[in-house]
Each structure stands twice: as C-alpha cells, then as structure tokens.
Amino acid sequence: MSQVSKLPFVDYSDPEYQENPFRWLADKARKLKLARSERGVEILDYQLCREFLIDRAFGTDHANLVEKMGLPDSRARDFKRRMLLTQNRGDTRKRIRNSLVQLIGPAQAGGLRRDIADVVSKLLDGISGSTINLKHDFADLVPAGVYCRWVDAPLSDARFVADSSEAVLAIFRRDPSLTKSIVAAYDRLFDYTKVQLEKRRADMGDDFLSRLIRIREAGGLSEYELEDFAVMLIEASTDNTAHQITIAVDRLTAMPDVWQAIGKDSSLAGAAVWETMRLWPRSISTSRVALIDTQLNGTPIPAGTTVFASFGAAHRQADIFQGPHRFDASRPQMPPHLNFGGGAFSCLGQFVANIEVEEAVAQLANRYPKMEVKKAEREYTPMFQIIPNLQVELEGR
Ligand code: HEM
Helix, strand or coil: CCCHHHCCECCCCCHHHHHCHHHHHHHHHHHCCEEEECCEEEECCHHHHHHHHCCCCEECCHHHHHHHCCCCCCHHHHHHHHCHHHCCCCHHHHHHHHHHHHHHCHHHHHHHHHHHHHHHHHHHHCCCCCEEEHHHHHHCHHHHHHHHHHHCCCHHHHHHHHHHHHHHHHHHHCCHHHHHHHHHHHHHHHHHHHHHHHHHHHCCCCCHHHHHHHHHHCCCCCHHHHHHHHHHHHHHHCHHHHHHHHHHHHHHCCCHHHHHHHHHCHHHHHHHHHHHHHHCCCECEEEEEECCCEEECCEEECCCCEEEEEHHHHCCCCCCCCCCCCCCCCCCCCCCCCCCCCHHHCCCCHHHHHHHHHHHHHHHHHHCCCCEEEEEEEEECCCEEEEEEEEEECCCC
C-alpha cells in the first residue's frame, strides 16, 4: 500500500461541509497537516501550503484536468493545450505571463482604479427596483463591464462576457457531464473575440486588444496566442471576481456596523475586503501535480499525484491567525491570505481583482447603508465558494 493511500481520508460529501465548510476544514486541520480525499492529496496546514505553492517539484494540474473532462478535438482543446494554464515553468509561461503583466500587473492596476470606479458607478446608476439578485444584476457585471472597458466594447456586452466566463470555468467542477456545454461556451467566446480583434485591427487604439495586437506585431505573441489571450482575459477575469464581490456583500452586510462604516469612509474597504478574502475566500483550494517522485511533510508523493493546497483550512489556523474565526479588519496583512495562490502560477489579476471588489463594496455601502440580504443560495465545492443567488433589499433595515 502506498504512503498516500494510508493518509487519513477527508470526505467533502459530508453534509456538514456544506453547512459550515470553513469550520469543518479548520476542524480537520487541527488534527492533520496532510490528508487524502477523492480528488487527491490535501494540504491543510498554512506553512506547508505556502512551501508547496513555490515547490518546483509540483507543476500545473490543468492538462490532467482537460484529460479527465474528456475534451473532444475542438478549439477549446487546442486552446487548453497551448495556453498559460497548461504551461509548466519555462520560456513560454514566462513570455505569456509577461505580456499579461504589461496590461494588468501591479504597476498598471493603480491606474485602472478610475476606470473601475466609473464602471461600478454606471452600473449602480442603472439599477432599478428595491430587491435585486446582487450576483446576477450587479456583481457579474462589474468585472465583465471592466473587461468591456478594457477592450473598448459596449457595456451591453457585459452579460455575454459574464455568462461565458461562468460557463467555461465550470471545468473546475471536474464533472465530465459538463464538457459539452463548456466546449460550446468556448466556441462562442472564440467567435466573439475574433470579431473584437478584427474591429481593433481596422481601428487601432490604446485598448487592451490593440496593445496585444502591437505585442503580436513586434513578435511577442503568435497569432494563436493573440486569440487565446483575448479568450483567456474573459475566462479568468470575470467569474471569480463576481463571486468574491457577492461573498463580500453577503458577509459584510451581516455586520451592519462594518458595512455602514465603509459606506461613510471608503478607505476602510481595502482592509475589510482583505479580511473577507481570508475568512471566506472564493478559492477554497488550488491544485498542482507532482512532476517527479517527491515528499510532503515526510510523506512520499509519487510523480503524477494531484495535490491540493486547502486555503479554506489554512486561513483558519489559530497559530497563524489569532482568533481565526473572528472578523478583524485591523489584523496585520502579514502573513497574507492565499486566495490568489502563489509562486509561478499565482493569480495575475489579483491587483485588479482587489480594486474591483473594494470599489464594488465601497460604492454599494455608500449608496445603500441599510442593505439587507433576504435570501442566499450558497454552495461549496472543494475548489470554490459559489453564491448563484443573493437576493438583497437595497433599502433594507
Ligand atoms: C477575486 C477574484 C479572483 C480570485 C479569487 C482569483 C484566484 C486565482 C487563483 C487561485 C489562481 C491560481 C493560482 C495558483 O494556483 O497558484 C488564479 C490564476 C489566474 N488568475 Fe485569478 N483570481 C481572481 C481574479 C482574476 C482576475 C480579475 C484576472 C485577470 C484580470 C485573473 C487572472 C488569472 C490568470 C491569468 C491566472 C493564471 C495564472 C498562471 O497560470 O500563470 N484572476 N486566480
């Protein structure tokens, strides 16, 4: 029997996981640093998660995911094989990441705040009715609207962008019954971005697609990579952020003092959002595959093993975060939360995502200090926290 199969088993189908996932994970982590589950090895310890994220013995798990999902010959499969997520460390990964850093890296993100604030404000101006589904009617449209602004597309495209991102990210549910709809969503995205690129080529400007076309013309990207890039920007930039906005509003409105304080002073939003991402991260885990025979905390891990860093567990570790279940926005930001992963595969959109969530929260709290959640549908996969429906009364209490 392998050492991995001797690890204690954690069962995500336990109904208590759905009831209270972060307490459930914290409870496991109090007894275990390493476990196994139906999907692979689980790292539950904060320090071990951080070491793992930068460990060169582990690489991207995305190619395995594509195989598991049985993607047929299609543009989606070609895209997945070529694109950033399936590239391990090396020149291609570096080159693609660098092109993206030029658009949305830390140096650029600050300058994007004005645009983001403006998109949020326009979306709020367009809200009608006293009760809305905050996820569908607002949060989805924030990152999707920002994408439209980036590529100089009309804000009315935001619904399509948001729905497409949600449809293709369903790949992380690891459920092959969804493969057909995922491939169809990629087809729609490729058709859409092809038209956008043609428009830009006919009328170049300073938008992201024009800038990527210039990188292509200077030899920094192939034609395929240019098209892939346009699709990847939609894929990666939208659904995670929309969910994190919804999660933040769900949790922060449950603390009226905190919500109202942010509404009066928007400079409080940054720390509140940071703490929300620690306590209720959109990314409950991220995955890697062992590239060679290696070990974790003394347990031998054979090459080919899929391993997950459980941020949900690590973020509630008492010796790292004092009073780990308590919301405390005055907590020091070090050690950091892991919601955006780490190392060579870390989230490239984290600077933009932080601003989008902060702006959405600050402007909502300012306009609607009495906002109240009336109904929430919350779902927890081992990978993600999902809120498909958050009914809020805008003028609440
Ligand atoms: C709150 C919102 C977001 C969350 C929680 C999130 C989370 C993540 C996580 C966990 C990863 C994998 C990191 C790892 O395995 O170490 C990732 C990768 C990535 N994210 Fe995000 N993300 C968000 C928003 C965005 C945005 C707005 C963009 C783009 C504008 C973006 C672009 C990417 C890209 C391109 C990758 C792949 C990086 C690579 O493989 O090198 N993300 N994200």
